[in-house]
Amino acid sequence: MATGCGTRVHGRGTNKGRTRSRRIALGITAAAALAGVSLFATAAEQEEVQGGRIATSQLLPDAVRPPPPRVDYQRLNERIARLMQEPDMVGLAVGTIERGHVRFLRGYGETLSGSGDPVTPSTVFRWASVSKGIASALVTKLAEDGRLSLEAPLMTMRTSLTLPGDARRVTVANLLAHQVGLVSNAWDKRLEAGEDPRHLRSTLGTLPPLCPPGTCYAYQNIAYDAAAEIVAGVTGQDYAAVAQARLFTPLGMADSSIGRAGLQAAPSWARPHHLAKVPATVNDSYYRIPAAGGVNSSIRDLVRWMNAQMGGAPTTLSPIALDAMHRPRVPTPPRGRRGPMDRALTNASYGLGWRSFDYAGHHLVGHRGSVDGYGSLVLFDPADKSGIALLWNSNRHTAARLQLEFFDMLYGLPATDWLDLPAPSSQRSAVGARGTHG
8 A cells, every 4th residue: 555645734723723833934934945935845735735624724814825727637646556555566755746736745765665764755765867857957056157068078177087989079068968079878887897987988989989979869877977077177176066055055955965964864754665675775877976976866856956957046047058958859769669759748958967858739858867776757737837847766667657647637628547557456356267268
């Protein structure tokens, strides 16, 4: 049975009533500090979206009252609860924003299979490749400060990266858009085998070119981490320290960190799992390339990050910076067998550390991540200031299908069973007992 954990407000008796008022006031104050003009994660909103007894309209002043939700959160909760019945699902955290207001922030399942330790909105997971957006933001902010140019030749940035062919035309922007001329995921297997990422990066130039550098798209991890070297070289500081000072702290991302130590030091952190809920050990491989896959955070912080990407923190991420990162720069059409979501998400492109798609007449921006035992996803509509974020701790990535269930409800589209889950085992047994066969 799935368990869900989130913020609760109760109002029985005088003392609890005062506590409720203090919690709401604190929620409003924290929201204003985090998101400027938008309300962020008040206790009252949490109660409403989780089926509680107190309506937001009873508790919030008109100045901060959000518009009515368009998403049916009772149905979304039911869909998530059904997903959590799957044999490979261990823990999951989900957060949503509608029109700049947090509507849903909740944990399901366990941090470790069989432990009884619940996932909450503060439980820390790994971001995996969603981390690439942090690197893109740091480099873009340095460009906005005039400390580098996105169009500068990459070879002038003094990184360890070498590339095949004539790499003189490759720019910093090409690096962040995966346009460096290498075959996809170049030497990831060697990284996973324990080889030093800086050494691997310095010898990528010995590989045959996939295409002239700066032209085609091919996804990278080891090469992409040259962004961490750029940030450190320009600032004279450690990459993780710059991320903390320039993004995590100003955005209020108190649960966020870079590296294994930050994950395991969290009061609540999700352990990785293989299929069938088999516990795994935390693998360091992609922590060693922090720009590509080194970030950890709670769903609460991932929602803060998503809010900033939709313009909710303009003093930290300006509209100019957001446009530079999100603007489609190279098409990324799906290859090979295409699933239903691949067919639904059209005009796939890549910007600087961010993917973009069109869906049902709307433009969406986001990214997914996967590292051994973990998965992550963020997808949002920047014009509508609405989106969904997900973190989970297993190698089964069915949870990613929730993204379009959310957007179908947001846009008022007919319901589609994007989860496409088999009937629960109890139902299958009942059908079998009646003698019905396929």
